[in-house]
Amino acid sequence: MNLIYNIIITIYQFLIVLNAMFNSKSKEWLRGRKNLWTDLELKTKNKKNIVWFHCASYGEYEQVKELMKAYKLKYKSHKILLTFFSPSGYLNFKDLNIVDFVFYIPLDTKHNAHKFIEIIKPIKVIFVKYEFWFNFISKILKYNIPLYFVSVVFRYDMFLLKLSWFRNNLKKITHIFLQDENSADIISKHEFNNFSICGDTRFDTVFNNAKKIKENNLIKKFCENSFVIIGGSTWRKDEEILLKYIKKFPEKKYIIAPHELNSLNKLQKDTHGIMFSKATLENIHKSNVLIIDSIGLLPTLYKYANIAFIGGGFTKGIHNVLEAIVFKVPVIIGPNHHKSNEANELIELEYIEVVNNYYEFVTAVKKLNFTKISEDYIKKNRGAVKKIINAI
Template sequence: MLSIYNIIIKFFGFAIKIHSLYSQKSHQWIHGRKDIFFRLEKEITNNKNIVWFHCASHGEYEQVNQLISEYKNNFPKDKILLTFFSPSGFNNVKKNNCIDWIFYLPLDTQKNAKKFIKLVMPKKVFFVKSEFWYNYMNQLSLYKIPLYHISCVFDRDKFSIFSSFSTEILSKSKHFFVQDKNSLEVLNSINIKNSSITGDTRFDSILENIKNKKEDQRILEFCLDKTTIIFASVWPEDEHIFKKFIKENSQYKFIIAPHELNYCKNISKLFDVELYSEFDTLSEKNILLINKIGILKNIYKYCSLAYIGGGFGKGIHNIIEASANLNPVIFGPNHSQFIEAKDLIKINGAASVNNYKEFLSQFNKLNSSFNKKAVSDYIKDKSGATDKIIQHLKV
């Protein structure tokens, strides 16, 4: 199985090089890794007490940023290396008082993993959510460097497909901080006992952001005179929902935030929009298009209801940010991997829809039956994962 894995990794590297010829994102993925070992050696060699956090993308960073901050507060002598797989993280997260270095993660080949670990020599490593890279995990195990997994979720049906190979990979890790009981039972079923239920660190990061009360004057000005509905993290697959609704409901104002910025051009052809980057308070347009990454989390508080995209594709995006700001939330059918989606549906805080007709029905239903107190209590009850992880690390 390892040989098959390595063939797949090498094929992926080759494929993304081809794709980079006509894809800006793939080009950034390739270009950002150019001379990466030279830069790593120049900046990191001879540094001690390095703790390595790895995230797939910007979304996973938002999930773990509060943990990084608390880790630095509790272990101030340690230096933080943050790596990303995707350009969405690398391009939009900057060094700060907690983060000392930010790099792309070199492709998980045996050669790259050996070279990376030998150069960095971290004292601890944290992989966030669904990041499982066999060659890196193997090298960390060989050097006896503890690897922790943060806010991970394991599905019994999907996990069993590669159970023997997965068991070999996961057995190399120090500890799993999982989100729910089902994930704990999946690990226990393959005799991995070094795990505990801590919940999802996203709740802590989101509540901390809300507590900071960062205002966005442009959004505030736009939303002042009408009820505002936000369509967030949307893809072309979500168009059959938001396109018709916006055109038929001029009594509202709308904010559209695409998941990928290159989708802005297509949306601009569908509607007469005001770009966030060019916002004019004198504008009479009722559609604001967000063409900037990293600000979505500060927008929900100005809105009355949120539709979160991705549910008609690979899976819904972050719904916790909208719910924590006490927005009723609607999303597409592909949400089975998201515990919070199932929980919020049960307490009348969210709804899943399969088509436009169902969207209209749930829009009206949630506007009248949204259980604000239940959602608020749920968000508070789910917080605390960060503190549980920090306390575990102190032992």
């Protein structure tokens, strides 16, 4: 099975190189790693007590940010090295006060895993969610370095869990911090004993972020005295529903923050919206649509919304609904939400409405306009960071 895994990694590398000829994200994936080894050796030379945190992308970083802050407070002499797999994480990372080093993770080949570990010599490694890179895992454990996975969720239909090779590798991990009891039940049946239930660190992150958000006078002026719908992390299928609604209800205000920024001009043409980067206090009311053309601003905007339409429910899966819920903003999502524990819970509480088309969206807006959200949901689910930090 190791051979098959390494063949898959080689094929993946070939496909990235091929795709880079047509795709800017793949091109950046390669470009960002061009001088990785030189930079890594130069910046970490003679540095001791390095603790390596790894995230796939920016969303996973937001999930683990409060844990990194807590770790920094507990272990002041340790150096935090953060890696990303995706350019969307690396390029939009700005919290340099939290970490000491930030890099791309190299592709998970045996050679790269060995070289990376030899250079940084970490004393601990923390991977977030599903970053199961098995050459790295093997090399980390070979050197007897504690390896932790945080905020992990397992499901009964997870194909990899059916493979004994996958399960055996995971059983070697020092500890797996799970989000929920369902995940614990699943891996207990496979005779795992290296896990505990700690909850989702995102609850700590969104709660603490919400307390620190400052007033944005430009957004406040745009939204004043209006019913505001925010489209958060939207994809094209989400935006098609929003476009119909905007034309039908022009009296409302709309803020759209696309998940990808490569089709902003088309979105602006379709909505006649104004780009946030071009907005001023003088021109902010020239359109009823404001397009957020940067990454990282979205979590600070939900406080101004009456309703949030969270994207991804018509593609691979919904994005973070907690960022809106923490501000007591009811949420609309598409049908692909089943992998989100918190979304499923919030649907039962009737804080979230699921829609399959434009007509259901119209009905959902009318219904949620009268929804009042309690603070209790976020408060009772906080505390994962404290549980993890006490264990590592």
